[in-house]
Amino acid sequence: MGPAVAFFLVLASAAAAPLLSATAQDSGNYSAAEPSTVWTNNKDYFNDYRCHGIVLRVAVPNSNSDVYTEAGFYCASSVPPCDEFLFAVSIGNAGTTQTSRSGDQDIATIVDTRQIVWSANRDHPVRENATLEFTADGNLVLRDADGSQVWASNSSGRSVAGMVIKDVGNLVLFDHRNATVWQSFDHPTDTLVLQQSLVEGTRLTSNTSATNSTGNTFYLTVLPHALYAFIQSTPPQSYFIALMGQNKTTDYPTKVTFKNGRLTTPVNSTEPYISSDITFQTSASTQFMRLESDGHLRLYGWSGDRWAGLDDVMKFMLNDCDYPTVCGEYGVCTEGQCGCPVVENHSSSSYFKPVDEQKPNLGCAPITSISCQEIQHHQLLTLPNTSYFDDSHTAVNATSIDDFKQACLKNCSCMAVSFRYNWNAPHGECLWVTKVFSLKSVQPDIGYNSSAYIKVQLSPSNENKTKVQPDPSNENKTKVMLGATLGAVTALVLVVIVVGLYLQRRRKHEEKDEEFDFDQLPGIPTRYSFEKLSECTEGFSKKLGEGGFGSVFEGKLGENKVAVKRLEGARQGKKEFLAEVETIGSIEHINLVRLIGFCVKKSERLLVYEYMSRGSLDRWIYYRNNNAPLDWCTRRRIILGIAKGLCYLHEDCRQKIAHLDIKPQNILLDDNFNAKVADFGLCKLIDRDQSKVVTMMRGTPGYLAPEWLTSRITEKVDVYSFGVVIMEILSGRKNIDNSQPEESVQLINLLREKAQNNQLIDLIDKNSDDMVSHQEEVVQMMKLAIWCLQHDSIQRPSMSIVIKVLEGAISIQTFDANSLMFVQENPSTYSVPSQTSILSGPR
Incomplete structure (x- = not known):
């Protein structure tokens, strides 16, 4: 974003009075807030023409300059009046004096130079009267004016003692030993500040524009041996790769840290930094690095009274034409100039037109949109001496491009083919592109060839250009053949019409009951x-x-x-x-x-x-896709998210809604591993005055509560299924796993045995060291699962009680392990027909 516009409720200053007071503790170069504090974004406490509504200001002078670090509500728009806000961290100075010359006079202007370096709710701005609550159990929660939760740190129950904003721009929740429980550094948005690391599996995602904070299509991420920049598509397309971490000797995740004048990768926390750094020249003591909306990674430094652009971090590998959107979609970049594709022996206007004649950098669009229903009219146009920016995904090695072009024409998702051939190599390289961004003109080189083949939809006029004109000498023969077959064709058409009318009438009659309004x-x-x-x-x-x-x-x-x-x-x-x-x-x-x-x-x-980007929960807990183990904090957050979704269905709707098919395949995860319940195809509505309903058996084997045998059920069947899912999440295995030894096939039977022998620790997922290190908390969660798995549905807790347990408001009731139902060896005795959904809901 551009310069931030914000006003704040001050924690550690006498400049304003807080709406709800917070204890301020001076602790070196930052100030701390204690739990049980609420701040409200309310214009009545502030007077400024640019923007209103502030929550929190902790203004901390940077140790290296006069730059201040602040946290609070910032206007999400640069155009007044402000009606949308971000809870964010900024670095800069709200009252910097800058001087300009007008004639013989120097004119001093007060300029707001604050730059947002992290925000909690970039994709969901809040309104006036939104609140930020630092709860008694240590959770930081952002709610909109209507009370709906927008964002939370999910740090409740972890002995949080306070919150601080460090001078480097890190918002931190710490415990009584001053150890970090949660920090904004672990959840980057589009910016890195000094000392901040980008860890393998996390990413920087660019803003849509300088005035729109929502996430864009560019992202920067760390993979085991390199720093990558991608533009989002299916699959993502890489435009920048820097090898970093290829010399590491440990299994720890690779991380890239922003140091003064360089991006660097340590081998581990104790060894010196390796030499595969990205270095850049800078003398500024305060810096930040931002992934911009155009895909550039730019370095900014404080130059006394303003931020100045110091360097383009990717320039040592990329030139202007190497960026995916430099000339928009389908645009061709030639020495920094943009144009539409020029096809051999054809006018470029036959197939493409500029999106805006006055702005060629916005790209081009096909004159005729590609339709999958008319795949027979697709054609690949040749663009010689043209390359594509993404060369990281070699789709196939081929000595000939023809077979690969034909495969592309037969698949509607293929939009272009890029082919490179080096005479010194045994094979050429083909790349299959599902979305076409900017292309680049290249000079022909001896021994090297690069071409692009762009798919177009032929219109009738274009198709006629490629047709061969008929030979006049054959016209008489054609007339004779047409005359001879005309009678037969006419008779056949009449038969087809009669049969078609009959079938249409019959089909309408059959579908009369099927259609509904x-x-x-x-x-x-x-x-x-x-x-x-x-x-x-x-x-x-x-x-x-x-x-x-x-x-x-x-x-x-x-x-x-x-x-x-x-x-x-x-x-x-x-x-x-x-x-x-x-x-x-x-x-x-x-x-x-x-x-x-x-x-x-x-x-x-x-x-x-x-669309849920991380797919269903089962792919993350069963280790089928070689995913890294989820840490304890993430698993706990997923369990809490499922509980909140079920609680809403059971207790907050006009009629109670029993989902009836709770299982990991029906729990979907977004980018931040927030859980959402999906697939309501088997749900049952229950009136508030009904204690039970009678319904046919439905659900998935292994997740069915024992009362299904009577067909008289309540919403507590979901609580039972939820208990099974908890155990799968904590143990990292399926409920029914035939690959296990015979005595361990049934997870619930195993839970019953381990609980009787006080050996619940044995069930903790051993693939995760973090889970093992939190074994006491994990065992407590297993006891919650046992409560949910009670044979008697009345003994099971409601989902609102489950949430209170998860948030630490009440304690877990304990039960004898014998109260768990012993699952029969053949689970089909209480299962459902095979048509029940195994993998349902969006992915």
């Missing part, structure tokens, strides 16, 4: 056409997963990714479809996957969900 459903989400969803999913070509009720595909509506669930078999999925549309369409909660829209066209049933 969706527009009458209350609170209905957006209804999309089948053609729109087919286009946004590129002909349903990017499958994310599949289950008993259908498949899930990745799509894009506008600039937003979505997950489109296509139900298979209208008769099979009709009830489930209605349940999901009616149920999720009328509720909204941060821990429930949001239903964006739906489609119904004859037998077609489709649901459009928000």
Whole structure:
């Protein structure tokens, strides 16, 4: 973002009085706030024409300059009046005096030079009267004016004693031993400040623009042996690689640290830094590094009264034409100038046009949009002496490009092919591109060839250009053949028409009962056409997963990714479809996957969900994708998120909603591993005055509560399933795992045995050292699972009680392990038919 605009409620200064007082403790170069404090973003306490609403100001002079570090509510827009705010950390000075010359006079101007270096809610700005609460149990919670939670540090129950803002720009929650419990340094946004590290698995994500704080398509991340910059697509495309950490000798995650004048990678915490650094020239004592909205990684330094751009960190490897969006989509960069693709023997205007004639850097667009329904009219146009920025993903080695081009033409998701051939190498290299960003003109070189092949949709006029004109001598033969076949064709057409009318009438009669009026459903989400969803999913070509009720595909509506669930078999999925549309369409909660829209066209049933980037929980706890083990804090946050989603369904809706299919496959995770409950195809509505409902058995084997045998159930069946999921999360294994020894196949039976022998520690996921180091807390969580798994549903806690336990408000009730149901060796005795969804909901 540009210079920050903000005003604050002061913690450690006499300049203003806090709305709710906080204890200020002077501790060297920072000030601390204690728990049980609330700050409100309220303009009544401040008077400024630019912006209103402040929460917290801890103004700390930087030890190396007169730059101040602050935390508070900042205006998310540079245009007044301000109505959206970020809770953020800035470095700079709100009252810097800058002098300019006008004629013979020097004019002094007060300039706000503060720059945001971290924000908690960049994608979800809050409004006036939003609150920041430092809870008694040590959690930092940001809520909007309507009370909805926007962000939280998830540090409750970890003995948090206070909160500080360090002079380097790090917001820290610490315990009674002054050890860090949570810090903003571990959750970077688009900026690195001095001493901050980017750790393997985390990323910097650029802002959309200088005035829009939401995350953009560029991100910088650390992989085991290199620092990478990507632009988001499917798959992500790399445009910058710097080898860092290739000499490391430990299994610790690689991290890149921003030191004065360099990005560097330590081998480990005790050994000296290795030589594979990125160094840059700077004399500024206060610096920050930002991944900009154009993909550049720029270094800024304080030059006495302002921030100055010092260096482009990537310039030692990249020139202007090497950035993915330098000339927009489909634009070709030639020595810094942008233009549309020029095709051999054709006018470029036949296929592409500039997005804006006056701004060629905005890129080009195909004149005829590519349609997956007309794949037979696709063609690859040759752009000689043209290269593509991403050369990190070599799709295939090929001595000939022709076979690869044909494969691209047969797959609608392929938008272009890049081919490089080096005469000194045995093979050429082909790259398959699913989204075309900027291309680059290259000079021909001896022994080296680079070409691009761009897919276009041929319009009728373009197709005619490639057709061979008929030979006049053959016209008479053609007329004779047409005359001879005309009678037969006419008779055949009449037969087809009669049969078609009969089948159409019969089909309408059969479908009369199948169609129903969706527009009458209350609170209905957006209804999309089948053609729109087919286009946004590129002909349903990017499958994310599949289950008993259908498949899930990745799509894009506008600039937003979505997950489109296509139900298979209208008769099979009709009830489930209605349940999901009616149920999720009328509720909204941060821990429930949001239903964006739906489609119904004859037998077609489709649901459009928000896209969850990290997929389902099972892929993270069963270690099927070679994922790194989740730490204890993340697993605990996931469990709390599931509990909050279920609590909302059971206790905060007009009718109680029993989900009836809680399992890891139906728990989805976003970028920050926040959990959301998905897939309401089996849900059951329960009136408030009903104690139990009778329903046919439904769910997934291994997660079914014992009362399913009677078919009389309550929402407590979800509590039982939740208990099973807790144990899977804590143990890192499936509930029913036939790869285990016979006595360990059933996780709940194993839990029963270990609880009886006071050996619950044995069940902790041994793949995670962090889980083992928190074994006492993990064992307490297992005791909560035992409470949820009680054979008698009345003994199980409600989900609101579970949340209070997780937040430390009440203690866990203990039960004899014998109160857990012993699971039969053949779980099918209380399971459901195989069509029950195994992998459902968006991915």
